[in-house]
Each structure stands twice: as structure tokens, then as C-alpha cells.
Amino acid sequence: MQADRIDRALLSADVEAVLAGSRVLVGVAAESLLGVDEVVTVPQLRALMILATRGPLSLTLLAEDMDVHPSNATRTCDRLVAAGLLDRRDNPADRRHLLLELTPAGFELIDGVVTRRRAAIARILERMPATHRRALGRAFAHFAAAAGEPQPKDLWTLGWVG
Numbered sequence: 061m062q063a064d065r066i067d068r069a070l071l072s073a074d075v076e077a078v079l080a081g082s083r084v085l086v087g088v089a090a091e092s093l094l095g096v097d098e099v100v101t102v103p104q105l106r107a108l109m110i111l112a113t114r115g116p117l118s119l120t121l122l123a124e125d126m127d128v129h130p131s132n133a134t135r136t137c138d139r140l141v142a143a144g145l146l147d148r149r150d151n152p153a154d155r156r157h158l159l160l161e162l163t164p165a166g167f168e169l170i171d172g173v174v175t176r177r178r179a180a181i182a183r184i185l186e187r188m189p190a191t192h193r194r195a196l197g198r199a200f201a202h203f204a205a206a207a208g209e210p211q212p213k214d215l216w217t218l219g220w221v222g
Contacts, residue, residue, distance in 0.1 A: 078203075084184070092176035096169060099143065103128075105173070107136050108145060108162060112170045113209070116161040118151065145169060 096105065103126070110125045111117060117125070123133035137160055140146035145166035148158045162170070185193050 085181075088177055088180045088184075091180060092173050094176075096173060099169065100140070100145070103132075104136050104140055104145075107133070107140065108166055108170055109173075111146070111160060111162050112167065116149075116159040118157045118159060120157070122160055140166070 093102075093105070100108065106126060107122060110122060114125065119130060119133055119137065122137070123130040126133060126136075128136075137146055137148070141148060145163055147161050147163050149161060151157045151159045185196075188196070
């Protein structure tokens, strides 16, 4: 019983620490969007980011990953295709479904956002002792894995080398 209370208290403290860190990361993410908010909306950017990290997907799978109705994903993708950021092509495995894939301009937009995020995070990490940086890096790797994020070693196969 006592151990259970301690575990819950520790978990609660961990949640609060992650929330504090997430507020910083949300600020970094928002800052990295300066300039692209005139080109794409946040849901459109989310679709592009999912496709950049997961590779070509069907509309159904993209909608599932975005947790939206397929009709919402369709409208989002229509706008991205019209903007030249997304391409639809036949799925060689199932010609009844199309694959959605970033165009070079779509990759360029995502690369710019990620580059700005990477630079902002590097500025913050440089203010930390090296041992804390390494511990944070390991902790975030585990956090991302628990959330289902693709491993960095797998991202190159998806065309994401940023």
C-alpha cells in the first residue's frame, strides 16, 4: 500500500516534469511555424509531418493517424495537392486506393520547420550540463518509442533524412 502511494506520487511528479517540458516544446514548435502559417494550416502541417515520418499512406491510414474522419482528411489533402505539397499516385499493391506522398516542395517545407525546431532545441540543450543532456536524450528516445514514433534508424527508409 505504501509502495503504491509512492509509485503514484513519483508518477505524478514525472507527469508534471514532462508537462513543463512539453510547454517549452510547444513554444519551440510554434516558433518553428513562423512563415509557414501563411502557407498551411496546423492540420495540414500535421498531415505533411505524418507523411514525412511514416512515408506514403492511403487516405484511410492518414485519417486514422490524424484521428479525423476521412472526409476531413480528403479536404486537407485536396488543399495540399492544390498547393503542390502533396501528390496522389496509384498504389501498386492495391489500385483501388491511392497513396499520398510529399512532393519535393512538401519535403522542403517540413525540412524548414524541422531545421528551425532543431536549432531552437540545440540552443536550449547547450545550456544544460552534458550528463543531463544525455539523460534527457535517452529518456525522450524511450518516450517516443512508447508513443509509437518511428525509430531514427528507420526514418531514412521513408525519405526523411532531416
